[in-house]
Amino acid sequence: IEFVMNRLNTRPRKTRGGKQPVELFLGKAVDLLTA
Secondary structure, rough: OOHHHHHHOOOOOOOOOOOHHHHHHHHHHHHHOOO
């Protein structure tokens, strides 16, 4: 999980103040795994 979070944090965001669909999907997946 830390590896995925690090990739999301270090990857530049194309949309400012918004997340890409992939980031939203991974974010939900991480929440389900950590919940």
